[in-house]
Amino acid sequence: MSVDLARARELAGSVPDPELPMLTLDDLGILRDVTAAGTRVVVSITPTYMGCPALAEMGADVARRLAAGGFAGAEVRVVIAPPWSSDWITAAGRRKLAAAGIAPPGRAPRAAAGPVPLTLTAGRTDVTCPACGSADTVLSAAFGATACRDLYRCRACREPFDHVKEI
Amino acid sequence: MGFDTAYRAIAEDSDDQRWAFGTGFTGPLAGVDQALPDGADGLELGAYCLMLGDDALVMSHRLQQWLARAPELEEETALANIALDLLGQARLLLTRAGQADGTGRDEDDLAFGRAGGEFRNVWLAEVADADFGGLIARLLVFSTWRLALLDGLRASRDPVLAAIAAKGVKELTYHRDYAAQWLLRLAGGTDYSRARIVAGLAAVTPLINELFTPTDTELGLSAAGLAPSPASLRAEVTAVLAHVLYPASLTPPQPGAGAPAEPVAGPSSGGRHGVHTAAMAELLDELQSVARAYPGATW
Numbered sequence A: 001m002s003v004d005l006a007r008a009r010e011l012a013g014s015v016p017d018p019e020l021p022m023l024t025l026d027d028l029g030i031l032r033d034v035t036a037a038g039t040r041v042v043v044s045i046t047p048t049y050m051g052c053p054a055l056a057e058m059g060a061d062v063a064r065r066l067a068a069g070g071f072a073g074a075e076v077r078v079v080i081a082p083p084w085s086s087d088w089i090t091a092a093g094r095r096k097l098a099a100a101g102i103a104p105p106g107r108a109p110r111a112a113a114g115p116v117p118l119t120l121t122a123g124r125t126d127v128t129c130p131a132c133g134s135a136d137t138v139l140s141a142a143f144g145a146t147a148c149r150d151l152y153r154c155r156a157c158r159e160p161f162d163h164v165k166e167i
Numbered sequence B: 001m002g003f004d005t006a007y008r009a010i011a012e013d014s015d016d017q018r019w020a021f022g023t024g025f026t027g028p029l030a031g032v033d034q035a036l037p038d039g040a041d042g043l044e045l046g047a048y049c050l051m052l053g054d055d056a057l058v059m060s061h062r063l064q065q066w067l068a069r070a071p072e073l074e075e076e077t078a079l080a081n082i083a084l085d086l087l088g089q090a091r092l093l094l095t096r097a098g099q100a101d102g103t104g105r106d107e108d109d110l111a112f113g114r115a116g117g118e119f120r121n122v123w124l125a126e127v128a129d130a131d132f133g134g135l136i137a138r139l140l141v142f143s144t145w146r147l148a149l150l151d152g153l154r155a156s157r158d159p160v161l162a163a164i165a166a167k168g169v170k171e172l173t174y175h176r177d178y179a180a181q182w183l184l185r186l187a188g189g190t191d192y193s194r195a196r197i198v199a200g201l202a203a204v205t206p207l208i209n210e211l212f213t214p215t216d217t218e219l220g221l222s223a224a225g226l227a228p229s230p231a232s233l234r235a236e237v238t239a240v241l242a243h244v245l246y247p248a249s250l251t252p253p254q255p256g257a258g259a260p261a262e263p264v265a266g267p268s269s270g271g272r273h274g275v276h277t278a279a280m281a282e283l284l285d286e287l288q289s290v291a292r293a294y295p296g297a298t299w
Helices: A005-013 A055-068 A091-099 B006-012 B042-064 B073-100 B107-112 B132-153 B159-187 B191-207 B216-223 B230-248 B278-287 B289-293
Strands: A031-037 A040-045 A075-078 A137-141 A149-154 A160-164
Touching (some): A005 A031, A005 A040, A055 A075, B042 B132, B042 B278, B073 B107, B159 B191
Antiparallel strands (some): A031 A040, A137 A149
C-alpha cells in the first residue's frame, strides 16, 4: 500500500501555528518535507528561532492531525539547516498576518560575505501600519511577544502593532 | 479530532506531556544526522560544544535574572527574548556535546548534573551585573564576540555546528544591535547614565583577553577546519567595539590594562579550564536548585 503523500502534506501543512494561530505551518514556511518510510509518514519541520518553545507543540499537533487523518505513527523530525528565513512566509500568510493586525516582514537582509554589519539606527523604515496603511511608523521595541516579532507604533493613527522580524 | 487552535488542544487534551509550552521535549537534535565529520576527534568536538553551550547557558541564566528588575517592560521582554535565543543555542550545543564525546549525556544531564569545575564557559558569561549599565556593556562585548565566533563557525566541517552557527548568527545580530543602541543611549543620556556605562565597560575590560586565549581543544579543532581560532576573532571584535564607542566618545576597552581579576592566560587557567569566579557557584545554586532538590524529576 503506498502512502498518499500529497494528502499527508496537505494535512501537516494545515496545522495552525501555536503562537500565530491565524497562520498554518505552510503559511509560515516551516514545513520542510513530507516523505514516507515504509508505510509511515516522516514530516520535517524547522524552528523559526532555536529557542522557539512552540516547536514541540507543533510536532505533537502534526502527529495528531495526521493520525486523525489516517496516517498513524507519523514521525516528526526537526531540521535546522538551512536556517528559517522570514522570506519563507507565503503570500497567503502575509495577507493573514496583516488581516490580524500584524505587519508582515519585509525582505530579509541578505547574508553577505565578511563580518555581519552593525546597525546603530533603530528599526526599518518600510513597515506599513496594518490598521490604517500609513508608512509613518516607528519601532518601539526590538523584541516582542514572541521570538519572531517586534513592536512598532503608527504615528498617523497612534496604534501600536506587532511586526514579524526579518531574519 | 481536529483542533481549531493549539491552545485549545493543550487546554482540552489530558495528555500530561502537553500541559504547557516547553514541556514534553524530545531531544532538540532528534532526527538530525549525528555522524561525526571525517577525521574529527569526538572527545575534542564534544569538549568544544560544551564550551560554546556553557557560554550560552550561563549567559542566558544571568539575563533571566534581570526579569522583574529591568527598567522598562520593553527591556524585560528584550532580555527575555535574548535569554531564550541563547538557551535554544545551549540546548543544541549541549546535546551535540553529549553525542560527540560518546558519553550519551543529554542536555539536562549536562546543565543540571555537573559541578562548577566541570563548566567550560568564559568568565564574561558568569559575572553578575552591578546595574543596567553593567549589563549593557557586558552584553555588547559578549554578543559582539559570539557573533564573530558563530560567523566563523558557519564554515565548520561539522554540519551540526555549521547549522547551529548559521541560525545563531541571525539571532546574535539582533542581540548585538540591541546592546549597541542601548550603549549609545546611556552614553549620550545624563551624566549619571554615562557614568554607569563607563563603569560597566571598566568592569568587563579585564574579562576580554580570555575570549581570545585559545585552549588546546580550540587550536586542534581550528587546525582540523572544525572551528575558528579564538585569536582570529580579536580584530573583528575590536573593530566593532570601536565603531560603537567612537560616536559616544568612549574609549574602547583596553584588555590587559591593570586588571587584578584578569584570568591568567595559560594552559590551565580561566573558565575554559573549569576555573571560575565566586559568582559561578551562586549562579549554579540557582540554576540547579530544582534538579538538586528533586533528582531525576521530570515534568
